[in-house]
Amino acid sequence: MNSIKKLNQIAVLGNSCTAWLSAYTLAYKFKGIFEVLLITDEEPLQDSILSLSPKTRKFNELIGLDTTDLINAYKASYHFAYEFCHNASDSTANKFLLGYGQYGIQFDNASFFQAFNYIKHQDKHFSRLKSTKLENYCITNHLARHGQDILPSNNPNSPLSTHDYGLQVSELSLRNYIISKACKLGLTQYNNKVSSLDKAGCEIKSILLDSNKLLKPDLVIDCLTQNEEASDFEAWKELTPYNHKINDLNPAQSQGQSQVQTKVQSPCLIAQVVVNPDTIRLISNSQSTQQITKHSADQSLENLDNITKQNQESLIYKPGLYKYAWQSNVVKLNNCQPLLDNFVCSKIDLIQLNLNRLIDMLPSHTDFESIAKEYNRISIEEANHLRDFHLLLIHSKQIDNLANQNLPHSFLHKIKLFLEQGKYPKYDTDCVGYEIWQAYLLSLGIWPKYPDSLSLNLNSEKLLTALNQIYTVFSKINTDLSLANN
Incomplete structure (x- = not known):
C-alpha cells in the first residue's frame, strides 16, 4: 500500500477538505467506538481501535491506515463541526447542523456549541429559519447522545449563552482570514525537511497583516466585481479578445483536464x-x-x-x-x-x-x-482545480516567453487580459480567490499597461514592496522544497 503513505500527513493536518472527509468517513465506519472521541489519552483510543470487529479491520486494511493514522484521523474530526460551520455560509452551516443532529455525528460539547453559537449570532435570518425548532432539534440530539439533559436557557452556564467562546477569528475580515489560512505553510510533517515553512508562513502572514490598511477589502471587492465572467466555455470564448487562438479548443478534447462548471457563491x-x-x-x-x-x-x-x-x-x-x-x-x-x-x-x-x-x-x-x-x-x-495556479507558480520566472510555453489557453488569457486591461477573467473552475491571483501577479512584476482601479487607489510603492516581500518568501519556500526533494 505504498501509494497511500501520505494519508497520515493528510489526516494530521485536520483543517483541510480531504482531512475532514477522510476523518468523516472513518468516524462513520468505526461508529462502534464513537464514545472514544472524547478521550484525549491515546492509549484507551488505541485499545478501542485494536478491538474493532473483523469487518472494520477489513476497511482499515483496505484504506491502508495503521493505528496511529486512525488516531490522527479521529483527532482531525474532533474539531470538524466548528471549523466547517465557521467558514460556511449561514444557510450551509444551519443545514449542516441539522444533518449533524440527524445522523448523530458526535463531537465534544465545546466544539459543537462554538459552531452553533457562531451561526446563531451571525445569521441575520435565523428567526426565519424557525430558530426555536432548529435550536431544540440540534441541542436535543447532541446532548442526548452525550447522556445529558437540555440546559435551561436562563442558566448562566447554558451552552446557549451569549458567550462568544473565544471566537476571535470572527473579528477579522473574511478576506484577511482566508489569506492568513492560505499562508499557513507550516507542514512540519513533510519528512522534517522543510521546517522552515513554519517561519515562512508566519512571515507571509505578518506581511499581509501589516499591509491590511493598504489592501482595503471593500476597494478590492469593488474592483474585482467588475471582472469578466464566463459561465460556460462558449460564453468565455465570446468574452476573450483572443478568439482566434482558442476556437479549436474544446473541453472534451483536453486530455488530462476536466472542465468543472460550479457556480461560485462564496469566497474560497x-x-x-x-x-x-x-x-x-x-x-x-x-x-x-x-x-x-x-x-x-x-x-x-x-x-x-x-x-x-x-x-x-x-x-x-x-x-x-x-x-x-x-x-x-x-x-x-x-x-x-x-x-x-x-x-x-x-x-x-x-x-x-x-x-x-x-x-x-x-x-x-x-x-x-x-x-x-x-x-x-x-x-x-x-x-x-489547482492546475492553473500551480502553473503560475511553476512558470513565474518565464513570463517573458509565454508564447513558447505549453500552457492552457485559460491560463494565458488570465495574464494577457490582466496585462492589457487590468482585469481578471473569472472561470467557474477557479478556486483561488481574485485577490490572491492579483496580488501574486503584481508581486511578479506583472503590472497592467493601463492603470487599473486597484493600482490607482492604493499606494503602489508600498503595495509593491509588500507583494515583493511575499514573492521572496515564496521563492525561498520553492528553493527549500526543491532541496528537500533531491
Whole structure:
C-alpha cells in the first residue's frame, strides 16, 4: 500500500477538505467506538481501535491506515463541526447542523456549541429559519447522545449563552482570514525537511497583516466585481479578445483536464493539505460511476434523503445544472511536485457538496470499495482545480516567453487580459480567490499597461514592496522544497 503513505500527513493536518472527509468517513465506519472521541489519552483510543470487529479491520486494511493514522484521523474530526460551520455560509452551516443532529455525528460539547453559537449570532435570518425548532432539534440530539439533559436557557452556564467562546477569528475580515489560512505553510510533517515553512508562513502572514490598511477589502471587492465572467466555455470564448487562438479548443478534447462548471457563491477556503500523485491514485485506478443531485443551500433538510445514487460505467457528478466528468489521467503535474505538495485549496460549496454526498451514503453503506473510490475522486477533484495556479507558480520566472510555453489557453488569457486591461477573467473552475491571483501577479512584476482601479487607489510603492516581500518568501519556500526533494 505504498501509494497511500501520505494519508497520515493528510489526516494530521485536520483543517483541510480531504482531512475532514477522510476523518468523516472513518468516524462513520468505526461508529462502534464513537464514545472514544472524547478521550484525549491515546492509549484507551488505541485499545478501542485494536478491538474493532473483523469487518472494520477489513476497511482499515483496505484504506491502508495503521493505528496511529486512525488516531490522527479521529483527532482531525474532533474539531470538524466548528471549523466547517465557521467558514460556511449561514444557510450551509444551519443545514449542516441539522444533518449533524440527524445522523448523530458526535463531537465534544465545546466544539459543537462554538459552531452553533457562531451561526446563531451571525445569521441575520435565523428567526426565519424557525430558530426555536432548529435550536431544540440540534441541542436535543447532541446532548442526548452525550447522556445529558437540555440546559435551561436562563442558566448562566447554558451552552446557549451569549458567550462568544473565544471566537476571535470572527473579528477579522473574511478576506484577511482566508489569506492568513492560505499562508499557513507550516507542514512540519513533510519528512522534517522543510521546517522552515513554519517561519515562512508566519512571515507571509505578518506581511499581509501589516499591509491590511493598504489592501482595503471593500476597494478590492469593488474592483474585482467588475471582472469578466464566463459561465460556460462558449460564453468565455465570446468574452476573450483572443478568439482566434482558442476556437479549436474544446473541453472534451483536453486530455488530462476536466472542465468543472460550479457556480461560485462564496469566497474560497484555502486549506492546508499534502497531496501527492500517488495519493491521488489512492485506492483504485478503475472508474466508477455515481450520480447525485446537489440540493440548493436553502433547501430543507428533509429533501436530503432524496439524493439519488446510481452506479454506471463512467463517473458523472452533477451539482444542480452543472456537471463534470472525471478521467483516470486528470492531473499531469509531474514537473511541479514540490508545489503540489504544499499549495492546495478548496471551495466551501464543494466541501458542502461532498459532505452531503457522504452524509447520505455512509450511514447505511456497506461497500467499502466505493467509499475508497469516493475518497479518490475527491482527491483528484482538489488537485485538478489547482492546475492553473500551480502553473503560475511553476512558470513565474518565464513570463517573458509565454508564447513558447505549453500552457492552457485559460491560463494565458488570465495574464494577457490582466496585462492589457487590468482585469481578471473569472472561470467557474477557479478556486483561488481574485485577490490572491492579483496580488501574486503584481508581486511578479506583472503590472497592467493601463492603470487599473486597484493600482490607482492604493499606494503602489508600498503595495509593491509588500507583494515583493511575499514573492521572496515564496521563492525561498520553492528553493527549500526543491532541496528537500533531491
